[in-house]
Structure formats: structure tokens, C-alpha cells
Amino acid sequence: MLYAFKIASRYLTASKAQTALLVLGVAVGVFIFIFMSALIGGLAEFIMARTAGDISHVTLQAEPVDPVLLHSFTGTTLLVQEPSTQKDALRDATNFLSLITDLPQVKAVSPQIAGSGVLRRGTKVAQVSIIGLEPGQESAILDLAGYMVGGDVQLRSGVVLLGKQLAEDLGLTLGQSVQVQSANGIDAALSVTGIYQIGAGGLDRRSIYVSLSTARTLFAMPQGLTRIEVKLFDLYAADAVTAHITALTGLPAKSWTEDGAQLLEALSAQAQTGYFLKTFAMITIIIGVASSILLSTYRRRPEIGIMRAMGASRRFVVLVFVLQGALIGLLGGLCGAAVGYLALLPFPTRDAFRSGTLPIDITQGSYGLAIALTFIGAVAASILPARAAARVDPVTAIGQ
Amino acid sequence: MTLLTVANLVKTFGSEQTETRVLRGLDLTLEKGQMAALLGPSGSGKSTLLTILGTLMQPTSGQHTMLGVDLTRASDADLTQFRNQHIGFVFQFHNLLPDFTALENVIFPTAIRDGRETAKARACGAELLIRMGLGERVHFPAANLSGGQKQRVAVARALMNAPELVLADEPTGNLDRASALQVMDLIGQINRDEGTTFLISTHDEKIASTCKRQIVVADGKVSG
Ligand SMILES: Nc1ncnc2c1ncn2[C@@H]1O[C@H](COP(=O)(O)OP(=O)(O)OP(=O)(O)O)[C@@H](O)[C@H]1O
Numbered sequence: 001m002l003y004a005f006k007i008a009s010r011y012l013t014a015s016k017a018q019t020a021l022l023v024l025g026v027a028v029g030v031f032i033f034i035f036m037s038a039l040i041g042g043l044a045e046f047i048m049a050r051t052a053g054d055i056s057h058v059t060l061q062a063e064p065v066d067p068v069l070l071h072s073f074t075g076t077t078l079l080v081q082e083p084s085t086q087k088d089a090l091r092d093a094t095n096f097l098s099l100i101t102d103l104p105q106v107k108a109v110s111p112q113i114a115g116s117g118v119l120r121r122g123t124k125v126a127q128v129s130i131i132g133l134e135p136g137q138e139s140a141i142l143d144l145a146g147y148m149v150g151g152d153v154q155l156r157s158g159v160v161l162l163g164k165q166l167a168e169d170l171g172l173t174l175g176q177s178v179q180v181q182s183a184n185g186i187d188a189a190l191s192v193t194g195i196y197q198i199g200a201g202g203l204d205r206r207s208i209y210v211s212l213s214t215a216r217t218l219f220a221m222p223q224g225l226t227r228i229e230v231k232l233f234d235l236y237a238a239d240a241v242t243a244h245i246t247a248l249t250g251l252p253a254k255s256w257t258e259d260g261a262q263l264l265e266a267l268s269a270q271a272q273t274g275y276f277l278k279t280f281a282m283i284t285i286i287i288g289v290a291s292s293i294l295l296s297t298y299r300r301r302p303e304i305g306i307m308r309a310m311g312a313s314r315r316f317v318v319l320v321f322v323l324q325g326a327l328i329g330l331l332g333g334l335c336g337a338a339v340g341y342l343a344l345l346p347f348p349t350r351d352a353f354r355s356g357t358l359p360i361d362i363t364q365g366s367y368g369l370a371i372a373l374t375f376i377g378a379v380a381a382s383i384l385p386a387r388a389a390a391r392v393d394p395v396t397a398i399g400q
Numbered sequence: 401m402t403l404l405t406v407a408n409l410v411k412t413f414g415s416e417q418t419e420t421r422v423l424r425g426l427d428l429t430l431e432k433g434q435m436a437a438l439l440g441p442s443g444s445g446k447s448t449l450l451t452i453l454g455t456l457m458q459p460t461s462g463q464h465t466m467l468g469v470d471l472t473r474a475s476d477a478d479l480t481q482f483r484n485q486h487i488g489f490v491f492q493f494h495n496l497l498p499d500f501t502a503l504e505n506v507i508f509p510t511a512i513r514d515g516r517e518t519a520k521a522r523a524c525g526a527e528l529l530i531r532m533g534l535g536e537r538v539h540f541p542a543a544n545l546s547g548g549q550k551q552r553v554a555v556a557r558a559l560m561n562a563p564e565l566v567l568a569d570e571p572t573g574n575l576d577r578a579s580a581l582q583v584m585d586l587i588g589q590i591n592r593d594e595g596t597t598f599l600i601s602t603h604d605e606k607i608a609s610t611c612k613r614q615i616v617v618a619d620g621k622v623s624g
């Protein structure tokens with residue numbers, strides 16, 4: 001082994017330019033592998049942070065109660081149903097809040113009262129959904145604080161937070177007052193203390209945030225909640241936690257994955273693409289190493305014959321060429337990983353991703369995996385040519 | 401004392417239509433310490449005989465024993481080890497590993513045997529090179545040596561594991577007369593000093609005359 005290693009490394013150093021080129025080729029493959037890993041990983045992280053990371057992972061909300069039809073008619077019937085506010089849906093929910101909060105997987109819990117209403121200013125009217133949040137926990141689920149573009153996020157009774165779009169539509173600015181009427185017909189005059197911009201047009205136009213107590217007044221709910229939103233540390237644990245919460249509280253809970261299936265599919269498709277590209281990078285490395293080792297065995301045929309005549313075993317010859325492959329794989333892997341790491345350094349860290357920049361996550365480069373796979377691939381790639389080399393007839397190889 | 405015997409040795413190449421019968425029931429015995437030249441016209445089968453004796457090729461039929469070992473029945477792994485310990489080779493071309501120094505080439509058989517290059521092997525190899533008149537070229541890359549120097553390195557390497565038999569296939573074939581005689585002189589010295597058996601194929605009568613025994617291959621058999 002030791003002596004075979006000496007021969008192998010001498011063969012590599014004897015043709016330096018060729019070896020350097022080969023190592024470079026392997027390194028490029030490893031670099032692509034690492035770059036793809038960091039990009040796909042970072043992209044997934046980014047998309048998750050922007051979507052699933054910003055929504056409720058487990059939502060407790062009563063199913064809307066379908067009104068019972070008292071008379072049945074013949075012929076075509078047109079039914080008109082007012083949006084239900086599900087008033088007594090989660091009457092006991094407050095009792096379970098601490099129970100849910102204490103679950104180890106739970107990161108934050110947001111008790112809410114939500115319903116529909118209209119916003120009026122002068123002649124302008126907008127249909128909105130009104131969400132009542134616990135003051136001090138405005139950013140428990142959606143990172144409202146991070147989206148504020150004016151005023152502050154702090155909710156008190158008598159104040160409202162609006163999306164930028166909505167504020168523009170109604171011509172509202174900070175500090176101005178606006179009339180809110182809930183679906184229950186209760187009016188309130190609220191002053192605008194914060195304007196946010198989430199970017200998703202719908203939310204900026206459709207939702208307004210008030211304090212939980214304001215919402216209680218608006219929807220005439222002195223107690224109870226309409227929904228509880230729960231955020232988890234690990235959003236992939238949502239299904240299990242949902243089942244657990246349902247069992248624990250008896251309340252109807254829903255995991256984000258029910259509606260987020262498409263997102264998960266997209267992410268998995270993206271990961272698949274990454275696997276494909278990484279597999280191709282590996283195949284390129286393997287073909288490159290295999291062909292160069294094959295070439296080397298042809299070029300060194302007479303030498304193989306001499307070694308065999310001098311009493312070198314077939315195993316020794318195999319070892320000489322496999323070790324060459326291994327050395328190339330290791331060198332290429334290390335160089336590629338080092339260059340990959342350096343190339344990823346200038347990209348912003350995962351916490352500082354901004355729209356418009358490539359969300360590359362340097363911590364997801366799979367450096368160890370890339371080096372290990374390259375090493376294994378290079379060894380595997382050289383085994384066949386090395387075995388063929390060991391089987392050459394020494395007499396014809398020496399060519400006497 | 402008998403070193404090796406081959407009896408009724410047959411070697412044919414190719415399949416039925418293109419069959420070439422090179423050795424046709426050849427018998428030969430070599431005694432320990434002999435210095436023998438192998439003569440015969442081109443294509444008579446000298447190289448074929450040497451590669452069979454060197455266990456690099458199996459005969460089509462016939463017996464081949466050396467040091468009491470039946471070599472026609474041994475496995476490739478056994479033959480490889482046998483070669484390493486008991487047989488040295490000197491070829492006409494392609495003798496050395498060009499990317500290694502003269503010394504590294506010389507100690508190759510010993511390093512294969514030991515699994516690494518030992519200090520003892522290095523000392524022994526250097527001594528052999530000095531004896532071959534190559535004291536100045538010990539750490540010289542093999543690729544940069546002259547033809548005669550290469551052959552002398554090859555002789556040193558063939559002797560490294562102190563084999564009983566050294567087979568040389570036209571070792572002086574592409575050397576000028578002076579270098580050829582120098583190589584033969586060194587071989588003669590080793591033969592006298594160490595009692596190593598040499599079998600040397602050559603076309604050169606003058607080279608052959610430096611050997612005590614002349615074996616001539618003709619029509620697939622030997623005389624002499
Ligand atoms: N592998 C082979 N396949 C087919 N024929 C072969 C093979 N090796 C040798 N021969 C044939 O066997 C015969 C003897 O060849 P060999 O090389 O032993 O002759 P030689 O006596 O060494 O000749 P020279 O003096 O020219 O070196 C030749 O006719 C050659 O063509």
C-alpha cells in the first residue's frame with residue numbers, strides 16, 4: 001500500500017500539467033456541486049422564510065356553520081349567505097392557550113379575533129378583513145414589525161395598522177382617523193398608527209390589524225376567540241403537532257401543509273432539480289477521472305509489464321492506479337470545496353437575504369458531502385481501468 | 401546441480417488456420433551457476449523460450465520445473481511471487497520505469513517484496529550500481545540515462561533480490577560494441593562471484609563466445 005502510494009504519487013507528479021488539468025476539472029465539478037447545494041438550499045430557505053415561515057403553521061379555527069335551510073323549494077334555488085363570524089366557535093379556546101404555549105415544539109401562539117368589515121373615509125369605502133391581535137405579540141406569526149414602512153407596530157385600543165396599498169387607496173396617512181364598521185354592524189373610529197408593506201398585494205389591501213380588545217368590541221365578543229395561530233420551531237413538524245393539539249384540546253386544528261402542499265411540491269421539485277444537477281456534476285467527475293486513468297494505463301502499459309515481470313502482483317497494479325484516482329479525487333475535492341467556499345463568501349448570509357439578490361446560503365454548501373462523494377466517485381471510477389491494467393499480458397506490454 | 405528443466409515444451413500461437421508452432425517439443429536443462437548464450441535465427445523462438453522460462457507466459461504443453469517447483473501448475477499469484485524471488489530479467493527495450501531514479505528502479509523488486517523501500521535495500525542497490533560503474537548516476541532519473549547505462553541499471557535490478565536465474569533477452573542488442581562488451585563483462589563477473597545462472601539470447605557470435613555454453617534454437621528445438 002505504502003509503496004503503491006509512492007508509485008502513484010510519482011506518476012501524478014511526473015506529468016504535472018496533466019495532473020493539474022485533471023484536478024482542475026474535478027474541482028470545477030465539485031464547485032458546481034457546492035454552488036448548486038448552496039443555491040438550492042438558500043433558495044428553499046428564502047422561499048420558506050418568505051412564505052411558510054411567515055404564516056401560521058397550525059391554525060385552530062372552527063369550521064363555518066352552514067345555515068340550515070328551513071324551507072325547501074322546487075326548481076333552482078339561489079342561496080345568499082352572509083359571512084359567518086363564528087362567534088361561539090372557540091369559546092373555551094382561552095383555556096387551552098397556555099397548554100399549547102407549553103408544547104416544546106411551539107415557538108409562538110397568537111390568539112386572534114378576526115372577521116370582515118368595511119373601512120370608510122369620506123366617500124371611499126374598502127372591504128377588509130379585520131384581525132385582532134394581542135398587543136405586544138403583533139409579530140408572533142407574520143413578521144409585521146419587519147414589514148412596517150411607517151409609524152410603529154404597537155397595537156393599543158383605538159388604533160389600526162393598514163397596508164400601504166389600502167392607505168393609498170383611501171388617501172390615509174399616519175395619525176389620521178378612519179371609520180371601521182364590522183360585519184356585526186358595530187362602528188368604531190380608529191386612528192392610523194402604522195403602515196406596513198408585505199409586498200403581496202392582497203394582504204396589503206385586504207387586511208387591517210387592530211388590538212384584540214378593539215376586535216372584541218367590533219365583533220361583540222366579550223370572551224372567546226375566533227382562531228388561534230401557532231408557529232412552530234420546525235415547520236415540517238406541523239402535521240404531527242396538529243394531531244397532537246387536536247387530541248389535547250379537542251379543538252379543530254389545521255396544519256399549514258394542507259394549503260401549503262403546492263409550496264412543498266414546488267420546493268421538492270426544486271430540490272429534485274438540484275439533485276439532477278449535482279448528479280450530473282458527479283457523473284462528469286467520474287467520467288473525467290475514469291478516462292484519464294484509462295489513458296494513463298495505456299500510456300504506461302510497458303511499465304505495467306515491467307512491474308509485473310519484476311514480481312508486482314495484480315493487486316499492486318490495481319492499487320497504483322486506484323490510488324492515483326483517489327489522490328485526484330481528494331485534491332480536486334479539496335480545491336473545489338475551498339474555491340466554492342471562497343466564492344460563496346461575498347453573498348449575504350441567510351439572515352440578510354434581500355429580494356433581488358441570489359439567495360445563496362454558504363452554510364448549505366454540503367462541503368463534506370461534496371469531498372466525500374468526489375473521493376468515492378474517483379476511486380470507483382478508477383477501479384475498472386485499474387483492473388483492466390492489472391490483467392494486461394506482461395509479454396505483449398513489454399513488447400519484446 | 402540442476403536449476404531448471406523443461407521437457408517436451410510446446411508453444412503454439414494463434415488458432416487452427418493461422419497456427420504457428422514455435423516450440424516443438426523442446427528439452428533443456430540448466431545447471432546452477434551456468435552462463436549460457438541462446439542463439440538462433442530471428443523468429444526461431446528465443447524470446448518465446450525466455451518468457452516461458454521466466455513464467456511470464458505458459459507453454460501450450462510440456463513440463464517446466466525450477467528449484468523443484470512445477471511451474472506449469474502454479475497460479476498467477478504464485479508465479480508472480482516466484483518471479484520476484486528467483487528470477488531476474490533484462491530486456492532489450494523498455495526496461496526501466498522512466499519517472500524513477502536509477503536507484504529506485506534497482507530496488508523495485510525488493511520494495512515489492514518488502515512492501516516499502518528499506519534503507520537496507522537502498523544501500524544494497526547503491527552498491528550494485530557502483531559495481532556496475534554507475535556510482536555517479538545513483539539518483540539520476542532513469543529517462544535521462546544513456547542506452548548502455550540503462551542496461552547496466554537493468555542488470556543491477558535483475559540481481560537485486562539475489563535470484564538463482566537471470567534471463568536476458570538481447571541485453572546488448574541496441575548497444576555499441578564497447579558498451580555491449582562492458583555489460584557482458586559485468587554479467588560475467590557476477591556469474592563468477594555470485595554463482596548466478598544466466599541465460600542470454602543474442603545474435604552476436606562475439607557476445608555469445610563470452611559465455612561458457614551456447615544453446616542454439618532451431619526448428620522449435622535446441623542443440624548445444
Ligand atoms: N504473441 C504472439 N502471437 C503470435 N505469434 C507470435 C507471438 N509471439 C511470437 N510469435 C511468433 O513466434 C515466433 C518466434 O518469435 P520469437 O520472438 O520467440 O523469436 P526470436 O527468436 O526471439 O526472434 P528475434 O531474434 O527476432 O528476437 C515468430 O515467428 C513470431 O512471429
Ligand SMILES: [Mg+2]
Pocket residue numbers: 400446447448569
Ligand atoms: Mg527475440
